[in-house]
Amino acid sequence: MKHKNIFVACDTSNLSEIKKIIKQTRTSKLKVIPKFGLQFFYSKNGRRFLKNFKQDFWLDLKINDIPQTAVSAIDSLKDLKKCKYITVHANGGFRMLKAIKKKAKSINKDLQILAVTILTSLNNRSLKEMGHTKSVKQLVLKQAGLIKKAGCDGIVCSAQEAKMVRKKYKKLFIVTPGIRLPGDNTDDQSRIMTPNDAFKNKVSGIVIGRSLIKGNIKNNTQRLIDHLKNDQGV
Numbered sequence: 001m002k003h004k005n006i007f008v009a010c011d012t013s014n015l016s017e018i019k020k021i022i023k024q025t026r027t028s029k030l031k032v033i034p035k036f037g038l039q040f041f042y043s044k045n046g047r048r049f050l051k052n053f054k055q056d057f058w059l060d061l062k063i064n065d066i067p068q069t070a071v072s073a074i075d076s077l078k079d080l081k082k083c084k085y086i087t088v089h090a091n092g093g094f095r096m097l098k099a100i101k102k103k104a105k106s107i108n109k110d111l112q113i114l115a116v117t118i119l120t121s122l123n124n125r126s127l128k129e130m131g132h133t134k135s136v137k138q139l140v141l142k143q144a145g146l147i148k149k150a151g152c153d154g155i156v157c158s159a160q161e162a163k164m165v166r167k168k169y170k171k172l173f174i175v176t177p178g179i180r181l182p183g184d185n186t187d188d189q190s191r192i193m194t195p196n197d198a199f200k201n202k203v204s205g206i207v208i209g210r211s212l213i214k215g216n217i218k219n220n221t222q223r224l225i226d227h228l229k230n231d232q233g234v
């Protein structure tokens with residue numbers, strides 16, 4: 001199970017909660033990498049904490065702006081030495097993706113740019129509401145091609161599209177949020193899957209927030225370990 005990337009979404013602005021999540025999800029049985037999003041990064045102590053953080057992490061800022069502004073944003077993050085992954089929105093377009101990747105490479109060759117396709121909270125109906133005429137699956141596949149062409153390191157989509165993306169892009173790093181342990185609440189997510197089903201769909205890593213951090217974190221981590229041990233799911 002150590003080869004499976006488990007990104008834990010540290011979604012709180014409370015520093016002691018952050019430390020608790022990191023400590024209580026740490027286990028010799030799993031490869032757990034913390035993911036920090038807008039809530040923590042924008043909080044008073046967030047950025048300072050991340051500057052001094054000693055382990056590799058993912059900064060999930062979902063950057064989406066004109067190329068120059070997006071590139072400058074990446075430049076402003078260069079003091080975060082342990083930041084290994086940064087997310088950007090594929091919606092920012094090819095030029096933005098390419099420019100961001102180029103900048104990231106010049107800062108740190110190990111810094112990986114992951115591009116978010118259609119948010120896992122959206123479904124076909126939400127796309128229609130926004131004026132799209134393509135389905136989630138069609139758009140994700142289209143954006144996967146763009147992400148690849150722009151030289152980005154990975155794609156963020158739901159596990160429901162992972163099989164299709166993997167079929168076409170054999171070596172792409174695919175990470176999937178919208179993950180729930182069996183029986184857990186969907187909350188605001190639309191396209192969800194269990195960890196086992198996601199890994200069956202050949203994802204490279206999964207993002208888990210509430211299924212791990214809500215309630216008793218240690219118990220939830222054990223539930224995840226037990227679930228992953230049981231390939232049939234629960």
Ligand code: C5P
Nearest residue numbers: 009037118119120177178207208209210
């Ligand atoms: O609590 P839950 O497991 O739903 O959290 C999912 C995490 O993944 C959140 O931090 C959210 O910001 C992030 N995320 C997502 N969908 C994406 C990209 C990131 O839910 N497409």
